[in-house]
């Protein structure tokens with residue numbers, strides 16, 4: 001049995017649609033087009049779902065879309081929540097617990113991120129193999145507070161957070177689709193935002209082994225792993241983080257959305273092919 005509020009949200013959603021999703025997808029900034037791939041859609045505005053937060057960021061539509069991808073039942077968050085929007089961290093990650101209660105087994109998270117790895121180019125897709133949780137270093141972890149044993153253990157392991165089979169599948173699918181030139185893997189670092197990083201911060205993160213920096217995803221990953229869902233995550237490198245005092249570049253959200261638009265179709269193809277393959281190959285599902 002799960003806590004009453006969350007159970008009510010999930011129950012409410014279950015009464016509204018017959019789709020029982022196995023895959024839950026979260027769309028990053030400007031990547032909401034992923035949801036449009038779903039067939040036989042039943043969609044809810046976040047404002048109509050009991051206890052759900054609202055999307056406040058441009059490029060995050062604020063809709064929960066149920067549907068199927070070649071027969072595979074999915075649910076897709078067209079828009080996520082971020083710490084800087086002012087929500088408590090548990091509220092940001094509430095959808096992961098709702099996914100769990102809807103029956104989701106695999107969560108696919110996408111985000112837009114700044115590239116720190118000097119070999120990365122704008123438009124690269126980075127499969128996330130590990131993360132640095134900077135807000136977590138300061139005690140801001142979504143599992144803070146009493147542990148709900150019905151979801152998971154007090155001290156969940158994070159060394160296996162990103163599923164290695166799915167990472168390999170992404171590389172295989174990417175190479176079949178001809179995407180190898182812009183497909184990478186690396187370490188994602190979440191900061192609180194909303195201000196973009198200073199040059200000194202970018203240099204520090206680079207030294208720490210970070211390949212891409214953003215303001216999301218890791219909180220969702222922690223809660224998804226806590227309750228035993230399998231996680232696959234990727235970053236679209238929408239801009240190069242500024243590392244040089246002579247640079248004229250300035251990080252901005254318009255550039256982020258612009259790059260997302262340019263690469264969205266390929267990213268959607270990668271994710272949808274993976275979802276379809278999960279169905280047909282039991283090793284992957």
Ligand SMILES: O=P(O)(O)O[C@H]1O[C@H](CO)[C@@H](O)[C@H]1O
Nearest residue numbers: 028029111112215216253256
């Ligand atoms: O991580 P997503 O939701 O893709 O959004 C990214 O884009 C915004 C900055 O442009 C930040 O919210 C950052 O986290």
